[in-house]
Amino acid sequence: MMEAMLYSKRSNNSVVCRVCSLHCLINDGERGICGVRENVDGTLYVLNYEKAIAMAIDPIEKKPIYHFLQGTKTYSFAAVGCNMVCPWCQNWSISQGPKPDKYVNGISIAPEEHVNRAIRNACPSIAYTYSEPTVFLEYALDTMKIARDKGLKNIWVSNGIMSKETLNAIIPYLDAANIDYKGPDDEMYEKYCGGKATQVMKNMKQLQEAGIHLEVTTLIIPGINDQREQILEIAQTLVSGLGQNVPWHISRFFPAWQMENVAITPLDTLIMAYDIGKDAGMKTIHIGNI
Numbered sequence: 001m002m003e004a005m006l007y008s009k010r011s012n013n014s015v016v017c018r019v020c021s022l023h024c025l026i027n028d029g030e031r032g033i034c035g036v037r038e039n040v041d042g043t044l045y046v047l048n049y050e051k052a053i054a055m056a057i058d059p060i061e062k063k064p065i066y067h068f069l070q071g072t073k074t075y076s077f078a079a080v081g082c083n084m085v086c087p088w089c090q091n092w093s094i095s096q097g098p099k100p101d102k103y104v105n106g107i108s109i110a111p112e113e114h115v116n117r118a119i120r121n122a123c124p125s126i127a128y129t130y131s132e133p134t135v136f137l138e139y140a141l142d143t144m145k146i147a148r149d150k151g152l153k154n155i156w157v158s159n160g161i162m163s164k165e166t167l168n169a170i171i172p173y174l175d176a177a178n179i180d181y182k183g184p185d186d187e188m189y190e191k192y193c194g195g196k197a198t199q200v201m202k203n204m205k206q207l208q209e210a211g212i213h214l215e216v217t218t219l220i221i222p223g224i225n226d227q228r229e230q231i232l233e234i235a236q237t238l239v240s241g242l243g244q245n246v247p248w249h250i251s252r253f254f255p256a257w258q259m260e261n262v263a264i265t266p267l268d269t270l271i272m273a274y275d276i277g278k279d280a281g282m283k284t285i286h287i288g289n290i
């Protein structure tokens, strides 16, 4: 096990993790919400370092990133865990796998090996994706540094609730990001996922200001965020926060995990969302998962 980055020791052997904005207070013998950071005798360890759970060579458009290294393949990998608990998670078996105290699965692959695999497969970039790269920060960051040295680009696909310290750590090695933005409603975030919408927007602004190529994805989920007024609010918040030029991906929901019984997002709803986004002033909108 590797000692975790970004935590503070407290009294009684407890620690506070500062990797994401949830700032879990973790007592001795316990784990944080993500299930992959464990306090052992007052030291915080990261349990998913060098434990790859998924690897694939994807078209970059699958991330989705449509306006950076277009038409190329990206070497993509993940370790288990996520700091959110979205009941619609399409990748729940790996994002929720280690919670609350389950085995942290994965095969041993060193950061250098991921970079070598990307190069061998003619991928000009590496994507940290599928689960939540924030909670495999140490693994991602070590890989990003080697990738940058070898001339590869680094892409994060993230829910966007990392801490400012984590953003500051990754930004020097990061080239592009797709951030999942579920809507501007903090209550909705807290009720279903954890985290806050305002934190996601703050982080997206920081990425943009740092010159990182940014694209945004919103999964339109029936009964959660599919009403006209809700979509209008999402689009208007994105335009006022990030401007008109950030590509917006409207993504279709398919039944998954705790929402197996919810219907697929109707195509008409996605088209309505597209029109709403255009009316709000967005210049680039893509409908995905159709």
Ligand code: SF4
Residues within 6 Å of the ligand: 017, 018, 019, 020, 021, 022, 023, 024, 031, 032, 033, 034, 035, 036, 037, 082, 083, 134, 135
């Ligand atoms: S990464 Fe986030 S969820 Fe995980 S222990 Fe740290 S603060 Fe908690």
Ligand code: SF4
Residues within 6 Å of the ligand: 082, 083, 084, 085, 086, 088, 089, 090, 091, 092, 095, 130, 131, 132, 159, 180, 193
């Ligand atoms: S943030 Fe993404 S990976 Fe994490 S639980 Fe939600 S949908 Fe799944």
